[in-house]
Amino acid sequence: MKIGILGNGQLGQMLSDSVADLSDIEVSLYDLRAHSDAALDAFISSVDLLGYETENIPAAIVARLEAHADKLYPSLRALKTFQNRLLEKNALRAAGIATADFCAVNSLDDVKSAIQQLGLPIVLKTTTEGYDGKGQYVLRTPEDAEPAWAAIGGRELIAEAFVTFSxxxxxxxxxxxxxxxxxxxxxxxxxxxxxxxxxxxxxxxxxxxxxxxxxxxxxxxxxxxxxxxxxxxxxxxxxxxxxxxxxxxxxxxxxxxxxxxxxxxxxxxxxxxxxxxxxxxxxxxxxxxxxxxxxxxxxxxxxxxxxxxxxxxxxxxxxxxxxxxxxxxxxxxxxxxxxxxxxxxxxxxxxxxxxx
The missing domain is CATH 3.30.470.20 (ATP-grasp fold, B domain)
Structure with missing residues (x-):
């Protein structure tokens, strides 16, 4: 069985290494940084199953995966859900899991409304692509609204109420x-x-x-x-x-x-x-x-x-x-x-x- 993984970073390599002792499974890695449509199509055709090492996959590649959803694990639905923090939060709530209060933000006025709705402090995040602290801004005063929007705005954001945790x-x-x-x-x-x-x-x-x-x-x-x-x-x-x-x-x-x-x-x-x-x-x-x-x-x-x-x-x-x-x-x-x-x-x- 041939399994293809989109991504050849450390996660992809460790996925491959983990089953190196199994003779009936072969893992191949696809370099997302060297992507072309022809290369992707050839890679997908060469494998029986398809996976990914990261959810941060460009939208154009995700669109091409639609035709191959039957051999994608985790599913295309899961990928799309967890690519977007708003969809993710809604999925968590739908599954009966506690989350911080949150709301969508698409403008500076929305940031100001979020402050009123959620109180302070709040965490403003990009809905896509943020990781390791990137694409985030903590607002502690109402005056933080404009610099926060200037720093990471101009795109869809999510505002989350601050959670006090140990x-x-x-x-x-x-x-x-x-x-x-x-x-x-x-x-x-x-x-x-x-x-x-x-x-x-x-x-x-x-x-x-x-x-x-x-x-x-x-x-x-x-x-x-x-x-x-x-x-x-x-x-x-x-x-x-x-x-x-x-x-x-x-x-x-x-x-x-x-x-x-x-x-x-x-x-x-x-x-x-x-x-x-x-x-x-x-x-x-x-x-x-x-x-x-x-x-x-x-x-x-x-x-x-x-x-x-x-x-x-x-x-x-x-x-x-x-x-x-x-x-x-x-x-x-x-x-x-x-x-x-x-x-x-x-x-x-x-x-x-x-x-x-």
Whole structure:
């Protein structure tokens, strides 16, 4: 079986690597940056199934996928839904999942109305293409309306009421064609300047009620869309329960720990789900795991090479500020060992961001 993935970045490569041991599955990657209609048509014709490493696919390519929707996983419906934050929020609400209050914004007057409707502070976001903190503006006073619109306006936006939360978490699941679903343990995620810096398993102090709520939410969401593949739900942990932040219809940075840290990685189960094969166990292989992103400079990641319980993944990218160049996974027999290892890798994390 030949599976084609639109995108040849690190996610596409890790998807391919995850099933390299399976002789009956071949994964090919399509370079979206070198796209032409003829190249895309030839690529689609050469594969049995089609997937994507990112939802940020140009509209012209999405339009060409319409004729091949029967072999696209996750579905075209899922792709279109999660490409747009307004459609995404409406899908979350329709699936019975709590979100921040929100409204559409298409003009400066709409920004001012959103302030009146939602109160302050609010977060203004582009409805498409924003990631790692890009395309966002936090408004704290009414006077922020004009600079916010000047910074990211002129296009469809969404305004979201600010959510008071203690931390950010995520839950990741894979769902097969028959509706069977497996869910990985939740992680606690720490961001800096809009970029995920590290994820921790277990999420400290996570009570069973919230873990059950997260699993219920992601099952409701995936079932509502008849979703096939790996899906990620980012959640705010609040005093009143979990509130959905964003959805990724794909494997996710906060799940990279699963390569070494779980019985089956998020990448492998994504391909298995597409291929119609049984999903693997998502149980953690170690009592404590961490994933640390390598941002901007790979030099500090060399510290992992001398550690028996750290695994350095380089993406082979040219270094530049704020760019994800790789990640390091830490596996440990307990949280204390995990955190001590992170201390030894502290050069990967900006000062003050690692607080354990």
């Amino acid at each position: 931390r950010e978490t995520s839950v990741i699941a894979s769902r097969d064609r028959e509706g069977n679903m497996v869910v990985w343990p939740m992680t606690e995620n720490v961001h800096h300047e809009g970029i995920l810096r590290y994820s921790l398993f277990p999420a400290a102090g996570l009570d069973s009620a919230k873990a059950e709520q997260a699993e219920r939410y992601i099952r409701q969401l995936a079932d509502s869309l008849d979703y096939v593949g790996t899906i990620t739900l980012e959640l705010f942990d609040t005093a009143n329960g979990l509130v959905a932040n964003e959805v990724a219809p794909r494997v996710h940075n906060s799940g990279h720990w699963s390569i070494e840290g779980a019985e089956t990685s998020q990448f492998r189960n994504h391909i298995l789900a597409m291929a119609g094969k049984p999903l693997g166990s998502t149980a953690a292989r170690f009592p404590a795991v961490a994933m640390i992103n390598v941002i901007g400079d790979e030099t500090p990641a060399a510290a992992a090479d001398g550690l028996d319980n750290a695994f350095n993944h380089s993406y082979g990218k040219e270094a530049r500020p704020a760019r994800k160049l790789g990640h390091v996974t830490v596996v440990a027999n307990d949280v204390a060992e995990r955190d001590a290892t992170i201390d030894a890798l502290a050069g990967l994390i900006p000062a003050g961001v690692w607080t354990r």
